[in-house]
Amino acid sequence: MQWSDDAIVLTVRSHGEHGAIASLLTREHGRHAGLLRDGRAKATRGTMQTGNRVAAQWSARLGEHLGTWRCELLRAHAADILGDPLALAALGALAAVAEATLPERERHAPLFATTAALIEAFAAPGWPAAYVQWELALLAELGYGLDLARCALTGTVDDLAFVSPRTGRAVSTAAAEPWRDRLIALPRFLAAGGSAAPTPSDIAAGLALTGHFVERHLLVPQGRRLPAARDRFVDEVRRLASLSAGMTDAP
Amino acid sequence: MAVSDLDRLILLLAKLPGLGPRSARRAALQLIKRREALLEPLAAALAAAAQNVRVCSICGNLDTIDPCGICADPRRDRALLCVVEDVADVWALERSGAYRGLYHVLGGTLSALDGRGPEELRIAPLIARAGAGGIAEVILATSATVEGQTTAHYIADRLAGLAPSVTRLAHGVPVGGELDYLDDGTLSTALKARRAVR
Numbered sequence: 001m002q003w004s005d006d007a008i009v010l011t012v013r014s015h016g017e018h019g020a021i022a023s024l025l026t027r028e029h030g031r032h033a034g035l036l037r038d039g040r041a042k043a044t045r046g047t048m049q050t051g052n053r054v055a056a057q058w059s060a061r062l063g064e065h066l067g068t069w070r071c072e073l074l075r076a077h078a079a080d081i082l083g084d085p086l087a088l089a090a091l092g093a094l095a096a097v098a099e100a101t102l103p104e105r106e107r108h109a110p111l112f113a114t115t116a117a118l119i120e121a122f123a124a125p126g127w128p129a130a131y132v133q134w135e136l137a138l139l140a141e142l143g144y145g146l147d148l149a150r151c152a153l154t155g156t157v158d159d160l161a162f163v164s165p166r167t168g169r170a171v172s173t174a175a176a177e178p179w180r181d182r183l184i185a186l187p188r189f190l191a192a193g194g195s196a197a198p199t200p201s202d203i204a205a206g207l208a209l210t211g212h213f214v215e216r217h218l219l220v221p222q223g224r225r226l227p228a229a230r231d232r233f234v235d236e237v238r239r240l241a242s243l244s245a246g247m248t249d250a251p
Numbered sequence: 252m253a254v255s256d257l258d259r260l261i262l263l264l265a266k267l268p269g270l271g272p273r274s275a276r277r278a279a280l281q282l283i284k285r286r287e288a289l290l291e292p293l294a295a296a297l298a299a300a301a302q303n304v305r306v307c308s309i310c311g312n313l314d315t316i317d318p319c320g321i322c323a324d325p326r327r328d329r330a331l332l333c334v335v336e337d338v339a340d341v342w343a344l345e346r347s348g349a350y351r352g353l354y355h356v357l358g359g360t361l362s363a364l365d366g367r368g369p370e371e372l373r374i375a376p377l378i379a380r381a382g383a384g385g386i387a388e389v390i391l392a393t394s395a396t397v398e399g400q401t402t403a404h405y406i407a408d409r410l411a412g413l414a415p416s417v418t419r420l421a422h423g424v425p426v427g428g429e430l431d432y433l434d435d436g437t438l439s440t441a442l443k444a445r446r447a448v449r
Contacts, residue, residue, distance in 0.1 A: 073436075079440050085408070
């Protein structure tokens with residue numbers, strides 16, 4: 001059997017002397033692995049960098065086989081951000097989280113579109129908020145969407161400032177008072193009608209929120225925790241947050 | 252079933268990069284045919300390498316002495332430190348003859364997939380070397396890949412305040428390269444790294 005699809009390179013692992021096993025996020029076939037026979041060749045390595053968009057052709061004798069890839073580069077996104085440490089860290093986090101959480105061979109076309117848009121946005125400013133939104137979209141796509149539109153206790157849509165770590169539903173400042181220390185902060189840019197320009201501190205809070213639910217719902221059941229690549233991205237955002245806080249505090 | 256010495260030689264040769272079972276058999280046959288000219292010197296060289304080659308305690312290079320020949324060479328520029336992923340990269344730079352400073356071999360790149368974090372690489376000894384003073388420039392010569400550059404940025408962060416200058420190798424058009432034949436990624440990085448002609 002054989003099919004062709006639009007795909008994003010997630011991971012490539014060496015296999016034998018010349019080959020590699022590549023995991024791609026495809027539009028119509030979900031996260032899918034396959035063998036790249038010349039995966040370690042000079043020309044192929046450039047094409048198969050994490051985040052690159054490729055035209056992929058998968059073939060195997062039977063559907064349940066690992067199969068082999070033939071990939072042609074469509075857009076070299078990785079090369080665009082090699083000099084940007086934050087975008088590189090985010091790309092690594094995206095690939096590691098997708099690889100760890102998305103079930104293999106399960107179609108998630110909306111998530112493919114969100115992922116492609118996020119990777120496209122890495123080369124432009126203002127994308128960190130889109131990364132947080134991507135993790136929210138991942139949770140929603142896999143059936144664990146958060147309800148951040150109204151307060152779980154009062155139904156109000158105003159002044160939403162917290163999220164329940166158990167239910168993933170928003171709570172307003174007033175209603176949250178008795179449980180404040182047990183709730184997760186909801187940054188304003190994620191709340192209904194939130195601000196359009198989040199600060200690095202808001203992004204760090206957003207990552208703490210999505211990280212909690214990604215780990216709780218998607219990773220802990222597999223006996224795993226958040227990937228180290230995501231931790232490094234969070235560290236990078238926190239570093240920016242502390243730098244910008246320092247600049248704000250300065251006289 | 253007992254394996255003969257010849258079969259064992261073929262099995263071991265077949266594990267080397269670039270050799271499969273058939274080419275290992277051909278190599279073994281050549282070695283046997285040229286016993287005095289090839290097999291015995293090769294066996295002696297292998298035994299000597301197994302006995303004497305060690306990892307340099309300063310830079311991580313391979314040599315028969317510790318510190319290695321490069322670290323011990325007084326003619327090298329000690330203010331320059333080039334950070335590479337692997338010993339093969341040291342050999343490549345030495346082959347070029349373009350660099351006369353010291354090296355630091357990391358032993359790989361950060362890789363979430365392979366579970367290789369900063370603790371698995373020789374990053375702590377690098378920080379210690381830079382912190383000891385005397386280094387004017389650290390050149391990050393990791394691969395132009397997502398993992399290589401993620402590692403470079405990570406190290407650059409850790410070196411902040413320790414080395415006066417942290418640079419990385421340029422990415423772009425190779426010598427003899429024609430634009431028509433270059434991939435999009437190389438062209439894109441080459442354009443970003445362009446510099447004034449005059």
